[in-house]
Amino acid sequence: MNIIEKTYNWNGSLKNRTSTKRIILHHAESKSCTADDIHSWHLANGWAGIGYHFFVRKDGSIYRGRPENVIGSHAKGSNSDSIGICFEGSYMTETMSQTQINAGRELVTYLKNKYGISKVQKHKDVCSTNCPGTNFPFGAIVNGTVATAPAPSQTSTAKPTSNEKVTGTYEVTASDLSVRTGPGTGYRRKRHDELTKDGQKHDKDKDGCLEKGTRVTVYEWKNGWARTPSGWLCGDYLRKV
Known part of the structure; x- marks a missing residue:
């Protein structure tokens, strides 16, 4: 797995996290954005900068956000012992591609093994929000379950659209x-x-x-x-x- 390192200009100091007990998943609620976009948005909120520890883009690229060992700013009341992962996209209305699902699943598995944890939550499990959206494929990312598309009809004469x-x-x-x-x-x-x-x-x-x-x-x-x-x-x- 390749994690793309980023350099950010932080607004103030970051505090180290003393324990890691869970992973919390989010969506960006933006159909197209970058880690730098999120950093700018969070600075505008008056925060130190990007609040997530990782950002998974639609093409499967995984970007570093906050340093992995510091407290994030992604789930109020639950930041002190969690790692926050954000996925590019708006999953109240969009459907996530298999490429992004695979990248997210690989990252979650890596972090579970690294910290010896099994607890993964949605943002809405800990805060009053609809994040990461009703279409967010939580099971596919966390448990590795992927819905299988129906096989094409053997008698179909339509030209492939792929x-x-x-x-x-x-x-x-x-x-x-x-x-x-x-x-x-x-x-x-x-x-x-x-x-x-x-x-x-x-x-x-x-x-x-x-x-x-x-x-x-x-x-x-x-x-x-x-x-x-x-x-x-x-x-x-x-x-x-």
Whole structure:
């Protein structure tokens, strides 16, 4: 599992957490945002900065928020002994992709094993809120249960609608889409200098991610991932043009 480290400018000091007994899950309540966006929002609240310890993006990238050993600011009354994980998206209305579910499940399993804990809660379990939303796949992330889609009819003559069999030009729809060395979140994100020259032009943050609106040529599809000149991209965030 790859956790992307971030450097934040904190407003004041952070206090160490003396115990870790549980994990609390949240959604950002924003269909598209970054860890830096959340940091800015939480600073505007008068907090020290991003209140979550981890942020899981829709493309499966996992970002560090607050240092893992300090008290978060994500669930009032329950911060002193918990780790907060936030998922990009608004899961009152959206449905989470399997890519993001897999990343969240891997992170939760890692933290359970690291701290020897089993208790995982939703934000709404401890506070008066609807977070992380009625569509949030809590069981799939925490217990590893994934609903199985019905098999397609053997007699269907309709053409497949999946983009996986179509190569050509696509446009990035996510605000920041990771470029990986292989088709999946298990592969590391590429460095800025590993992208093509054109890819580097569309990675202004120099973090190995292509910006929204970037056009790429897809040469191959594999398990929902697209091979492009710079590397592999999650197909959930590519639109055929």
